[in-house]
Amino acid sequence: MRALDVTGRATAAVFGGYALAALVAAACARWLPMARVEAVVAGMLVSFAVYAAVAIFAFASRSAARAWIGLAAIGVPLAVALAASLHGAAA
């Protein structure tokens, strides 16, 4: 199913890419060893490169499924660590 494959890759690129970029921006903001405002700005700067890289990766992968698996392999642990860190800060 070519249409399904293309849709899978495109959503991985557009939505998965944004999600991972946002996670990286948040991770930088929390964990980069620099002044808080600098870490936030550094995270934003890096995030667009992450977004572009994910889009390229999504279309270079062997299949849409692999693209999504690759994204999840990085994104899920990052999201879990961030959630734990944010929750810990709130407690």
Next chain:
Amino acid sequence: MNGVNGGLRQSMAWLHTWAGLLVGWLLLAIFATGTSAYFQDEITRWMQPEITGVRQPTRAAEGAVTWLTAHQPDADSWSIALPGQRAIASTVYWRQAGEDRSAARDNTLTLDGNGQPVVSRPTLGGAFLYRMHFDLHYMPVIWARWVVGFCAMFMLVAIVSGVITHKKIFADFFTLRFGKGQRSWLDAHNLSAVLALPFHLMITFTGLVTLQSLYMPWGVAAAYPNKAAYFADAFGSESPPVRSGEPAPMASLGGMIAQARKVWGGAQPGFIDIALPGDRHGVVRLFRSGGDAMDAREKTLLFDAATGHMHPLPAAKGGASATESTMVGLHAGRYAPYALRWLYFLCSLAGTLMVATGLVLWTAKRRLQLPDPDRPHLGFVLVERLNIATVAGLPLAFACHFLANRLLPVRMDDRATWEVHAFFIGWGAALLIACVQRPRRAWLAVLMLGAAAFAALPVVDELTTERGLLPSLARGDGVFVGFDLTMLALAAALGTAAWKLYRRPAGARRKHAAIAAGADA
């Protein structure tokens, strides 16, 4: 790796094609308006032919305060936008207690180089094209910025995938084969892309950075309790002054500017904000001019209005903030002196041509694969018509906008708004022609209309103002001479394109296509 279409290069070519096509038309408008914005100040000066004289920021600032003191003594705040490096006029704004920021649109006055009120035709000047570049028009600004950011992200992906697609980037520097149909379009696309590739990458990435806290607020959300706390950290937080009720004349603004220039290594202020003017608690805020340094984020200094005493200096920026500020400065190019400014303009023009040739290439490449070239499928028709409407239509829109500035009655109601409408009327006319005419005739008609409109501009300028090409040449007025000559150059470019198309018999296209197909095989 095996991508969407077999090998890596194939899948990147596929991604490049579709990422580029999907946002290509809007991207063309963004690129074209952005290119013109490098001469925003010059466009404003041309669109306000009544304003003459020279730039004198300190004098203008003091003149503005004199006028505001006489006419708006009770306002809650005054603002003065001083002329940048290449501008003359200043604009003052004021706000009464209880009015919100949007009131500034009505409470505004233009001052000449001496700070005297000047009556000029109502116009947005170069500011319309500049704002159109990222705020579009006829839609809420925030939506527009998301749309533009979406296009910019696609552009970034199209650039990266385009580079990967390429086999011989160095050879493309030197290759431009004319008159070979699809080949020529491919060469032109490669040439305009490769020649200014570092610029295209820089401008796209830094464009995203200019609005990054809108696009990527998640770092702020993760590290700060709220946005206000972040902005206070990033840009400093001085709580607004509270009215004392005790009147106090303002200390010398010129003196405050002199102090600021000492701190800024000679740079001028570009914007002045005066809160509670005439009150003992009044505060003057000076923003450094964007034109005097490469990092764009304004550096601000605060002064007590009554005494002229400077508040303590804000903390120096860290590495990341300085990087961001410099990226924004690189994008806007406000620091660039004329030689570099023209280079910016030419690189950006190459980017515009890269998008335009990419769009045309899409149809040139597929025309030979059509089962029946006289009855193309719907997708092909859509792309072809939209190409005519934007690639040929956008120049026409620019020309209509400038013509409206000279031809609309000077005292007309909503004049500035109608100048902007003229841009979209011209663009809409191109779309209409593209929809009702056969493609070849539509290309010819819109290109020739654009050429005629641009060629008419210096003539209309000569007839309606005293600052036409010849008098300006005699006066040595580089801005007006440059503007009119640029219009003539655009007329010549569009006219040449129309002539080439006219000279090429309708059937030749298919023959060229056959040659190109043979060369590919």
